[in-house]
Amino acid sequence: MENHYSYDDCKGTADWLLAQTDVRPTVGIVCGSGLGGLADMLKDQVAFNYKDIPNFPQSTVHGHAGRLVFGTLKGRPCVCMQGRFHLYEGYSAQKITLPMRIFKLLGVETVILTNAAGGLNEDFKVGDVMIIKDHINIPGFTGLNPLVGPNDDKFGVRFPCMSDAYDRELRQLAMDVAQELGYEDFMKEGVYCILGGPSFETIAECRMLYRLGADAVGMSTAPEVIVARHCGMRVFALSLITNQAVMDYDSEEKANHEEVLQTGKHRAEQLERLVSTMVTRIEHNNNYA
Numbered sequence: 001m002e003n004h005y006s007y008d009d010c011k012g013t014a015d016w017l018l019a020q021t022d023v024r025p026t027v028g029i030v031c032g033s034g035l036g037g038l039a040d041m042l043k044d045q046v047a048f049n050y051k052d053i054p055n056f057p058q059s060t061v062h063g064h065a066g067r068l069v070f071g072t073l074k075g076r077p078c079v080c081m082q083g084r085f086h087l088y089e090g091y092s093a094q095k096i097t098l099p100m101r102i103f104k105l106l107g108v109e110t111v112i113l114t115n116a117a118g119g120l121n122e123d124f125k126v127g128d129v130m131i132i133k134d135h136i137n138i139p140g141f142t143g144l145n146p147l148v149g150p151n152d153d154k155f156g157v158r159f160p161c162m163s164d165a166y167d168r169e170l171r172q173l174a175m176d177v178a179q180e181l182g183y184e185d186f187m188k189e190g191v192y193c194i195l196g197g198p199s200f201e202t203i204a205e206c207r208m209l210y211r212l213g214a215d216a217v218g219m220s221t222a223p224e225v226i227v228a229r230h231c232g233m234r235v236f237a238l239s240l241i242t243n244q245a246v247m248d249y250d251s252e253e254k255a256n257h258e259e260v261l262q263t264g265k266h267r268a269e270q271l272e273r274l275v276s277t278m279v280t281r282i283e284h285n286n287n288y289a
């Protein structure tokens, strides 16, 4: 089937990677737009360009480097996607989520996903970090779901539950770590909504999504979360609010990608400290494990 990657396809890619590094990651990190610096946190790096990895898609978006970086974060073995894939690049939902299944076959137990998003909630400001507690998968409403097609029971069940997709203990850990680091002023929690893109949302769409309960809007993450949960990995995800979505017809504001990347640069250091501290605690502290 077009765009269907079998268990053996995924295992072939994972085995190819495991043959080239001694790192056996238990945490996988996905870097969103402008957040690729998170990968630079890793020590003893072994990096692969996506173009050299069998079956891997290629990054086509400015601000997404296109490297898979293995290494350690304060001694914890991790693998980090420096650049992710999006439906708007023309890839199928199955292709953009292939890395999640490869993470699983590398031995990853917990996935930390980051993205840049527009703030719909009027209490949010640019530079806030939203811990994602749930998502609204608009492409899924039209059948654009990464699990469509034959189910491979070696990964997971045909009809996976999504009401517990965003791990409650990991969200509490993030809040606790943020408080310890003094980040509570810009930490929020809310619902992330994905649109297919690449055009940014209209004002009517923003107003509708906010009324539907969404707090932030973006073009990624939900498909990866669905596949990560399908194959039993724990998920934590956060959005860096890179601009306020335009909700008012009198506004002069215009969403643009450069603004997205700039905000990522400003908040990068705090995000790196938050994520790296979380990673040690996930490994260390059974209260959260």
Ligand SMILES: Nc1nc2ncn(CCNC(CO)CO)c2c(=O)[nH]1
Pocket (backbone or CB within 6 Å): 033, 061, 086, 116, 117, 118, 119, 200, 201, 217, 218, 219, 242, 243, 244, 245, 246, 255, 256, 257, 260
């Ligand atoms: N209003 C608004 N602000 C945003 N900031 C980041 N993104 C996520 C999309 N990011 C794209 C374009 O920057 C690159 O993947 C969005 C978005 O979809 N809408």
